[in-house]
Amino acid sequence: MAEMVSLTKTAGARSSGARAGWPEMLPTLAWLVALLVLPLVYILRMSFSADPFALTATGWSLANYADSIPFYWNNLLNSVLIGLSATILAFAIAMPVAYGISFYGGRWKAVLLFAFFAPFLTSYLIRIVAWQTLLGANGPLFAPLHAATGLEVRVLGTPFAVVAGLTYQLVPFVLLPLYTAFNRIDRTLCAAADDLYSGRCGARGAMIGGAAGLAIGLLLAAVFFGAGGLAAPGPMLFVLAAALAGAMVGGTMTERFALIVFPLSRNGFIAAAVLSFIPALGDYVNAALLGDIRTQMLGNVIQAKFLVELDYAGAAALSASLLVAAMLLLTLLLRLIRGTELLDVV
Numbered sequence: 001m002a003e004m005v006s007l008t009k010t011a012g013a014r015s016s017g018a019r020a021g022w023p024e025m026l027p028t029l030a031w032l033v034a035l036l037v038l039p040l041v042y043i044l045r046m047s048f049s050a051d052p053f054a055l056t057a058t059g060w061s062l063a064n065y066a067d068s069i070p071f072y073w074n075n076l077l078n079s080v081l082i083g084l085s086a087t088i089l090a091f092a093i094a095m096p097v098a099y100g101i102s103f104y105g106g107r108w109k110a111v112l113l114f115a116f117f118a119p120f121l122t123s124y125l126i127r128i129v130a131w132q133t134l135l136g137a138n139g140p141l142f143a144p145l146h147a148a149t150g151l152e153v154r155v156l157g158t159p160f161a162v163v164a165g166l167t168y169q170l171v172p173f174v175l176l177p178l179y180t181a182f183n184r185i186d187r188t189l190c191a192a193a194d195d196l197y198s199g200r201c202g203a204r205g206a207m208i209g210g211a212a213g214l215a216i217g218l219l220l221a222a223v224f225f226g227a228g229g230l231a232a233p234g235p236m237l238f239v240l241a242a243a244l245a246g247a248m249v250g251g252t253m254t255e256r257f258a259l260i261v262f263p264l265s266r267n268g269f270i271a272a273a274v275l276s277f278i279p280a281l282g283d284y285v286n287a288a289l290l291g292d293i294r295t296q297m298l299g300n301v302i303q304a305k306f307l308v309e310l311d312y313a314g315a316a317a318l319s320a321s322l323l324v325a326a327m328l329l330l331t332l333l334l335r336l337i338r339g340t341e342l343l344d345v346v
Contacts, residue, residue: 043316044316046313046316047313047316048064048313049061049313050063052311053310053311053312054312054313057313064314065317065321068321069317069318069321072318075301076322076325078287078295078297078298079297079298081219081222082159082287083166083281083297084277085220086163086166086276087170087277087280088216088220089167089220090167090171090174093171093174094172094175094272095178098176098179098182099182101179102182102183124285128165128285128290131165131168132290135156136155137152137153157290157291158291158292158295159224159294162287162290162291163220163223163224166286169279169283170279170280173276174275175272177269180268181265181266181267184264186264190261198259199254201253201258202251205250205251205253205258206251207247208250209246209247209253210244210250211246213242213243213246213247213250214243214246217240217241217243218239220238220242221239221242225238270334273334274330274334277329277333278330281322281329283299284299288300298318298321299322302315302318302319305318
């Protein structure tokens with residue numbers, strides 16, 4: 001009886017505490033409504049406007065969706081494939097850096113982080129223009145090759161250039177959440193794992209890593225070479241190399257990372273996925289400056305409709321479609337991260 005009274009008091013205290021927190025939340029809720037909910041409602045209402053060239057929605061029509069989505073389907077597909085590729089590559093670059101600085105940086109952690117983030121203190125646009133110079137035929141990478149061999153390499157205007165530039169922009173959005181998550185892990189748990197003879201994940205890790213590498217290789221090959229060119233020798237070698245690299249990484253991954261580090265830092269992986277994939281899906285500057293007409297993403301079409309064609313309803317319909325696609329893909333990605341258990345590889 002006493003236990004039931006205690007539980008009732010505890011539940012009442014929790015509910016009263018929750019009610020007491022509402023006044024403190026009102027400024028935050030008002031801010032979110034003003035800056036997030038109302039603009040989204042405006043865009044959704046505009047997407048059903050009968051007059052595509054009016055800034056104020058008039059009437060109701062589904063023609064904006066029927067006319068825009070089928071016509072710009074390839075641009076939406078470009079956004080998904082390029083954004084997903086850049087996000088995966090950003091994880092591949094940032095995760096080892098974040099892990100190394102967090103676990104082995106020692107007293108130099110702050111210096112190493114500043115050294116990594118220093119280039120990103122410059123303007124976003126300047127960094128993209130720098131990539132234009134770097135990847136240009138007369139740039140520091142390919143001009144010496146042309147002078148030595150006479151072989152002219154053109155990278156600008158290809159999906160590779162767009163993915164490379166976008167990956168570079170996304171790396172900080174992945175590194176910082178992962179570093180924060182790794183830094184919060186109790187190091188005594190890792191020491192206990194070492195004392196209990198944690199080793200390599202071995203054959204199962206190699207199998208899972210190889211499957212993941214194969215999937216990533218197929219995705220990147222489809223983006224870089226086109227879905228129709230996957231049967232060519234070059235793309236197939238690229239896919240096999242990605243599978244082999246995944247198998248090597250999976251086989252050498254430690255049980256300490258699989259059993260302790262990853263489960264305890266899963267929220268950091270989720271935050272990094274959100275912060276990187278959403279900007280990648282809606283980006284248009286990299287595709288405009290580093291790509292060509294074949295690599296245009298849906299963001300480029302939306303920008304042109306809003307600012308050039310003045311087709312506000314069509315642009316709103318494409319924006320709403322991109323938002324729905326982003327939410328669906330992000331939900332799938334988060335469920336994949338949240339449901340992944342690296343314990344199975346041991």
